[in-house]
Structures are given as C-alpha cells and as structure tokens.
Amino acid sequence: MITYSEFIRIRRLEQEDGRMLTKLTNETLDEMKDYIAINKKSLEEARKMDDPKRVDEISTQIKNAINTMDQIITMRMNKLANMAILGTKIDQARNNMTSEEVVLFDEMVRLVMEHKNKIITEMKNVQAKELRVEEEDSDIDKMVIKIIADVPKFIWRNNKSYGPFNFPNVVEIDKDVAEILIKGGKAVSA
Numbered sequence: 001m002i003t004y005s006e007f008i009r010i011r012r013l014e015q016e017d018g019r020m021l022t023k024l025t026n027e028t029l030d031e032m033k034d035y036i037a038i039n040k041k042s043l044e045e046a047r048k049m050d051d052p053k054r055v056d057e058i059s060t061q062i063k064n065a066i067n068t069m070d071q072i073i074t075m076r077m078n079k080l081a082n083m084a085i086l087g088t089k090i091d092q093a094r095n096n097m098t099s100e101e102v103v104l105f106d107e108m109v110r111l112v113m114e115h116k117n118k119i120i121t122e123m124k125n126v127q128a129k130e131l132r133v134e135e136e137d138s139d140i141d142k143m144v145i146k147i148i149a150d151v152p153k154f155i156w157r158n159n160k161s162y163g164p165f166n167f168p169n170v171v172e173i174d175k176d177v178a179e180i181l182i183k184g185g186k187a188v189s190a
Helices: 004-016 024-049 052-086 088-094 099-139 175-183
Strands: 144-148 170-173 188-189
Touching: 004 024, 004 052, 004 175, 024 052, 052 088, 088 099, 144 175, 170 175, 175 188
Parallel strands: none
Antiparallel strands: 144 170, 144 188
C-alpha cells in the first residue's frame, strides 16, 4: 500500500532532474489511485460518523495528494514536450513512462514532426517560387547599349527602376527599354 510520502518522493525526484523522467509505472499510478479511493472511502465513513475533525483531515489528505499528482503530471508533460521537440533520449525515456504517457509522447512527436515538416515544405515551396520569378526575369532579352546622353532614373512599365545613366557609359538592360532609349536619342547599340 502506497502512502502520501510516495507522492512527495516522486515529485521531489521529478524536480531534481529537470530533463529526465522519474520511473513511474502503471502499477505505481494504480496504487496512487487506490490511495485516493481508500481515503475517499474513509471520508464517507467519517461523514457517517459525523466527525468534522476527521472529515477535514481526510479531505486535506485527498486534496494534497491530488495537487501533488497534478504537479507531477505537469512536470512530466513539460519533460515529454521538450523531448518530443528536441528528439533526445527517447528510447531511454520510454522505459520510465506509463503506457498513457507513451501514447501522449508519440502523439506529441507526431505533431512536432508534422509542424516542422509543414514549415520546411512551405519554405521549400517559397524558395522554388522565387527561383521561378528569377528564371522568368532572366528569360527577358537583354541588350548592351552605349549611353550618349545623361538619362535620369525612371520606372518602366514592368515596375522596375532603371538609371540614372550618365554619359559615357555602357550598360546591359532589358531589350525593350534599350530600344526606347535608342529611339529617344539617349543611347546607341554597343
């Protein structure tokens, strides 16, 4: 039969090692549940006997045990989440998990990996789109021209800015822009 001191011992061990799980078996968890059940039965008996002092003592014991268990579970879940995110010491940690924690941990790992993969896939797709835009830009015909008169900076219909170009200068620019500069008497074909 487990006592409240075992709850305290497990909590202390969980606190002392901030990264590794303390061994907690399904059997120990069942014994902890039994401790609560026995105390609840004692509480009912104390109420039947109309013993308010005993009712208060047992209620406090139940409340303390549940609060301590809540703290243990919270610490363990934090450790599980960190291990799932970092992917460290997984095999060793499984030996210290209850069967429910193994299921929780596996689901956390699945969600973490799904999240990481989604972001990485999005990043790869974004990169691929950017490359396609660059490839499209490089497909535009270029032309080398010699500037024969100063040209101030301007924005062309493709929303790109060009210039300023100073005389004398040789530049490679988009063919359609080069042809306009040539027609306008600002440049000649080089």
